[in-house]
Amino acid sequence: MSPLKKYLLLPSIIRLSSRVPRNRNTAWEGYWGRIQRTGADGDVLWDAGTDHEFASFLPALQRTLNPVLPVVDVGCGHGSFTRLLASHFPQAIGVDVAPGAVARAREQTTDLPNVDFRALDCTAAGAGDLLSAELGDCNVFVRGVLHILDPAARSALAANLLPLVGQQGRVFLVETNFRGNALDYIARLGASPRRIPRPLKLAIAGLPKPGHFGPAERLAAFDDCDWTVLEDGSVTIDAVAMRTKGQPEQIPGYYAALAPRA
Ligand SMILES: C[S@@+](CC[C@H](N)C(=O)[O-])C[C@H]1O[C@@H](n2cnc3c(N)ncnc32)[C@H](O)[C@@H]1O
Known part of the structure; x- marks a missing residue:
């Protein structure tokens, strides 16, 4: 699309x-209520329906997380990554603020006895203590959640992760880090003045405007006094195919593995 045409x-x-x-x-619960299908031909923007992206960061995840502890998938959505994590940890617990997401995640997880889901606002005061009282020290996985929170909510989430990881757990986060403006982002994901793909339309009409999340945003949310970075870098986020059937959209992203300071 020409640089000017995007303004249409x-x-x-x-x-x-x-x-x-x-x-x-409320927006998240409404969004999940409007989702008809998930997976490669589905409505969920960030669900490419493959394990390609997970496989790309699995070595880093295995290098940095503690394999004997459970993993909590914060903001798990319909649980596609919770299910992938379940093969690598004794227990995988998906937590999401939207009860509709949790219901869908449960529905889609029928054959994995070490997976469970909870509805909980992970930015709410005490959320980390609540999970830690039940599960003890945990690893935490976060994909695509911090970039949709405002700075205060990011810090509140990071503060809740401290009691949850305890001494032995670690955090692995994967976020989109697209640096252009909102119109560039939407155009890149396949919107044109004549057509906005359904997954994109559902997100624009239902969800708060996303931001980006890179090293500066990580540092602002995860204070250096509390957290040490084990490793970080670039990653490519796979989103549902919207321009060419069978070809997931690819979004520049950022990953970081963090440990609590002793
Ligand atoms: C972009 S989706 C990512 C879903 C999932 N992590 C994935 O990658 O498939 C963001 C998810 O975070 C959830 N969420 C948003 N705010 C939250 C909060 N404060 N606490 C827990 N979950 C939250 C939303 O309901 C949504 O399912």
């Missing part, structure tokens, strides 16, 4: 985004 998207974007509920948690 503006009226549709403004109209769609005017429907987004102000309360973020």
Whole structure:
């Protein structure tokens, strides 16, 4: 698309985004209620329906997380990554603020006895203590959650992870880190003035505007006094195919593995 043509998207974007509920948690529950299908041909923007992305960061995840502890998948959505994590840890628990996401995650997880799900706002005061009282020290996996929170909520989430990881757990986060503006992002994901793909339309009309999350945002949320970075770097995030069937969209991303300071 030519640099100027993307501005023709503006009226549709403004109209769609005017429907987004102000309360973020309400927005997430509404979004999950409108999802009809998940996976490669589904409605969920960040679900490419393959394990390709997971395989790309699995070596880093195995190098840095503690293999004998459970893993908590914070903001698990419909649980696709919780299910992938379950092969590598004794227990995998997906936690999401939207009860509708948790219900869908349970529905799609029928044959994995070491997987369970909880509905919980992971930015709420005491959420980390609550999970830690039940599970003890845990690893924490976060994909695609921090970039949709505002800075205060990011810090609240990071503060909740401290009691949850305890002494022995670690955090592995994977986030989108697209540096252009919102119109560039939407155009890159296949929107044109004539057509906005359904997964993108559902996200624009239902969810708070996403930000990006890279090293600077990680440092702002995960204070150096509390956390040490074991490793970090670039990763490619796979999203559902929206331009060419069978070809997941690829979004620049950032990963980091963190340990609590002793
Ligand atoms: C972009 S989706 C990513 C889902 C999943 N991690 C994945 O990669 O498939 C973000 C998820 O975070 C959840 N979420 C948003 N705010 C949350 C919060 N405060 N506590 C827990 N989950 C939250 C949303 O309901 C949504 O399922």
